[in-house]
Amino acid sequence: MTSNPDTTVDNTVTTGEATYAVTDPATGDVLATYPTATDAEVDAAVEVAHAAASGWGRTTSVAERATLLRRVAELHAERRDQLAAIIEQEMGKPLAEAEGEIDFCVDIYTYYAEHAGQFLADEVLEVTSGAGTGIVRRSPVGVLLGIMPWNFPFYQVARFAAPNLATGNTIVLKHAPQCPSSAVALAQIFADAGFPEGAYVNVLATNEQVAQVIADPRVAGVSLTGSERAGAAVAEIAGRHLKKVVLELGGSDPFIVLSTDDLDATVTAAVAARLDNTGQACNAAKRFVVAEDLYDDFVVRFTERLLAEATGAPLSSVAAAENLARQVDDAVAQGAELASTGDRSGAYFPAGVLTGLTAENDMARQELFGPVAMVFCAADEDDAVRIANDTPYGLGSYVFTTDRDQAARVAERIEAGMVFVNGVGAEGAELPFGGIKRSGFGRELGRLGMDEFVNKKLIRTVTA
Structure with a gap:
């Protein structure tokens, strides 16, 4: 963290x-x-x-x-x-x-x-x-x-x-x-x-x-x-x-959504995973990778909920907020679209959702440390795994699917030290914590x- x-x-x-x-x-x-x-x-x-x-x-x-x-x-x-x-x-x-x-x-x-x-x-x-x-x-x-x-x-x-x-x-x-x-x-x-x-x-x-x-x-x-x-x-x-x-x-942990029988519940989990510690946790979900058939609906609901439920707490310092602002500005300058409300003031940073990122965008693989999420559209399971693994980090990850066999397959393929299936906030004193890669x-x-x-x-x- x-x-x-x-x-x-x-x-x-x-x-x-x-x-x-x-x-x-x-x-x-x-x-x-x-x-x-x-x-x-x-x-x-x-x-x-x-x-x-x-x-x-x-x-x-x-x-x-x-x-x-x-x-x-x-x-x-x-x-x-x-x-x-x-x-x-x-x-x-x-x-x-x-x-x-x-x-x-x-x-x-x-x-x-x-x-x-x-x-x-x-x-x-x-x-x-x-x-x-x-x-x-x-x-x-x-x-x-x-x-x-x-x-x-x-x-x-x-x-x-x-x-x-x-x-x-x-x-x-x-x-x-x-x-x-x-x-x-x-x-x-x-x-x-x-x-x-x-x-x-x-x-x-x-x-x-x-x-x-x-x-x-x-x-x-x-x-x-x-x-x-x-x-x-x-x-x-x-x-x-x-x-x-x-x-x-x-960490730049992926949150993969492949199927769901309750999209609102999945969005609730996604928002909680992004806003932990005002987004300042290494194993908070930062890159949301969503199956194509769910993507549009997910983005609408996720954006609405994230902006509404942001804690309103400051980041740890003015320097942290300034750095996050530079990262978000860079992502937008390279073609990403930002949905947000409010302006940065001191250490306070408004919640936001970045969409339209591609592999050419520098921020697509990096870690945003604050209440800003990146959402990616995946064509299928293989594409979702590719996007999830396309980062130098490998700390945690999240997989949401109604298909138990798919969950097992994807969990096996994710390059990370931890995979949480259909749940967030599931850490415990008895569970090992750590990562791979950088x-x-x-x-x-x-x-x-x-x-x-x-x-x-x-x-x-x-x-x-």
Whole structure:
């Protein structure tokens, strides 16, 4: 749930300083500023995390760590109103959606508290190469650096922190510069839950400091949710230092409509899929690919509903709105038609629907991060799959059809890490999240999310 290279506040490893401040996107007012960490403070954060990884991370039981995670879940629930208000203020998320984000965090921390013992249990292998036994034992790898975005300030951290703290890894967490209040509130939650010093450490680091942390031999791996550009920069540094990386980057998810026995219900789902987080979610549907016999009717109903149901919330920043305006203007200049109402004002951007896009239009394959949808007409199933896959991204996708066999065929052919059939908003703590192509690699959530940063150690016993 991130953004494209142009709309993300690039908070990772380019040169220059990071400025941590809360700027209300609704007004443009700077409400709070936070001092950036010194080099000594960043080094101390890595050192205390390293000490905790060597001690707490390897000496506590899974049950003990699960108990702490349950308390983190409880504190999220207890502080729901406070945390949701922080999100609304920092990046303009509608309050109801901000509350829903906190509820999802509760689910995630609870899920890993309840399943960590099962996921980390020894895996018995069938030995066919001789006498004796073999097991795979999962154990922590040490300190992990998490680099988080602004669009889901608490949920993104939960995806990363919950399974890794359950494993016994320790966390150095670098949040986006526009989310310092979220960062501080989260650090307080982990402290209040009873995690020891160093298990979860928040750092308000500069870009150059982040690069140094990635290279630090005390750090075992890096997880980034952010832009394509940021992912490439992080992966380059991590690769030079032989560090494991998980990247969740941008997406231009297709929403394919091939048949329906209730077009209004399908349109309702399509609108919900586009307007999630005011359109600022990496796995929000962005390209709507509609069968030719449904296209005209879909466009009319979808446009009417999207324009009527847009949240009216601002985008995360004036810069984000300005970038979206450039993208939309470029699409129109290349022949697309825009249906919209209202004008951009500050960080506010009116909802819109782009039609008439062709493969020659630059925006046809890209990610629009805001309440603007692109609709394409598909001649048949093969054409729909072609259009859906004609993008450098491969995060999520949606397929709507009344034909079960067709759903299975299309789901198999879609080039993406996730396919949701006849439903939206169907993510869950138990379901793996991640993509392919330029949307990144690795998985978060579910059992697969716990398997990314563990030492899967083989213990082969030949004789007793």
